[in-house]
Amino acid sequence: xxxxxxNVNVPYIIRVGRGTLSETPSLISEMMGERRSxxxxxxxxxxxxxxxxxxxxxxAGFGVRVAKVRAASPEEVSRLVGEGRGSSLVIGIGGGRNxxxxxxxxxxxxxxxxxxxxxxxxxxxxxxxxxxxEDGRSKAxxxxxxLLLVADLDxxxxxxxxxxFSGFGDYLAKVTALPDLELAYMLxxxxxxxxxxxxxxxxxxxxxxxxADGIPARDEEVWKLYVLLLALDGMLMSMCNTTRIAxxxxxxxxxxxxxxxxxxxxxxxxxxxxxxxxxxxxGIDREYVLDALDRASLPTxxxxxxxxxxxxxxxxxxxxxxxxxxxxxxxxxxxxAAERLVEGLA
Ligand SMILES: [Zn+2]
Numbered sequence: 159x160x161x162x163x164x165n166v167n168v169p170y171i172i173r174v175g176r177g178t179l180s181e182t183p184s185l186i187s188e189m190m191g192e193r194r195s196x197x198x199x200x201x202x203x204x205x206x207x208x209x210x211x212x213x214x215x216x217x218a219g220f221g222v223r224v225a226k227v228r229a230a231s232p233e234e235v236s237r238l239v240g241e242g243r244g245s246s247l248v249i250g251i252g253g254g255r256n257x258x259x260x261x262x263x264x265x266x267x268x269x270x271x272x273x274x275x276x277x278x279x280x281x282x283x284x285x286x287x288x289x290x291x292e293d294g295r296s297k298a299x300x301x302x303x304x305l306l307l308v309a310d311l312d313x314x315x316x317x318x319x320x321x322x323f324s325g326f327g328d329y330l331a332k333v334t335a336l337p338d339l340e341l342a343y344m345l346x347x348x349x350x351x352x353x354x355x356x357x358x359x360x361x362x363x364x365x366x367x368x369x370a371d372g373i374p375a376r377d378e379e380v381w382k383l384y385v386l387l388l389a390l391d392g393m394l395m396s397m398c399n400t401t402r403i404a405x406x407x408x409x410x411x412x413x414x415x416x417x418x419x420x421x422x423x424x425x426x427x428x429x430x431x432x433x434x435x436x437x438x439x440x441g442i443d444r445e446y447v448l449d450a451l452d453r454a455s456l457p458t459x460x461x462x463x464x465x466x467x468x469x470x471x472x473x474x475x476x477x478x479x480x481x482x483x484x485x486x487x488x489x490x491x492x493x494x495a496a497e498r499l500v501e502g503l504a
Pocket of ligand 1: 280281405
């Protein structure tokens with residue numbers, strides 16, 4: 159068997175803690191040396207921080223351009239690439255949508271990337287893919303891996319609770335995504351696989367589940383771990399050469415549920431609950447998943463998400479068509495099987 163090359167993309171510097179934003183200008187100065195032109199991409203909600211950072215960097219001799227991210231779409235990426243021509247660094251400040259755009263813009267410009275997340279609603283902060291939206295459907299495009307990741311808990315804790323906690327649901331998706339990936343690999347339906355990355359991902363998930371209560375309790379040590387693990391998803395994906403180490407049948411189900419309900423659901427909440435829904439197909443105790451969701455203050459029933467039982471059942475029957483991924487859903491499941499699976503959750 160030919161040896162595949164091993165790639166590990168991981169941020170060079172990760173700073174997680176309270177007040178870490180204040181260290182950003184000096185970290186960037188060190189990282190960039192003499193190459194001092196930057197494009198800062200942010201949203202209205204963090205505009206005071208964008209202005210503070212730009213004035214600090216100008217004082218340090220940087221040429222700074224700033225732009226507001228209006229949408230996570232391919233057109234918006236092209237517009238911002240135009241604005242950022244010649245920049246050697248892109249800094250993204252904001253929620254998942256902003257960071258996705260910043261990753262794509264940095265990749266297209268061939269610039270370095272610094273990522274400053276203001277929410278922890280998904281693992282988007284340091285994954286090498288950017289989710290862009292076109293005609294109501296999402297697609298993943300290549301994005302830069304941030305060289306610098308600054309997660310300031312004082313900034314993140316200002317976000318609505320849901321946007322802080324739902325990243326736990328996105329992480330918990332591994333409970334089903336990992337056995338899905340193993341199943342696909344064992345059956346010869348997926349080539350990209352790394353036993354080391356998979357075993358790390360299992361351990362990381364166990365560790366985070368154990369301390370889930372500390373997330374709504376704002377336990378600082380738990381939060382450092384939580385943000386670090388979200389940030390390391392990009393590393394796991396690069397080692398495995400697939401996002402499937404963090405996304406399996408529960409993600410397929412979530413995409414299907416958005417399509418069926420015609421609503422934009424909170425990603426982490428939906429995939430977390432999707433993992434509880436699909437766990438029994440892998441022989442995993444559903445209570446283990448529900449208990450973890452509950453301790454992290456995430457929804458434990460589809461009623462909480464505001465979707466009907468019928469929508470959940472229909473989504474289950476079409477989920478396998480959402481991506482070209484082989485999962486435990488195989489070639490699809492019947493309506494009867496879906497009804498049985500939904501029992502107790504909707
Ligand atoms: Zn996800």
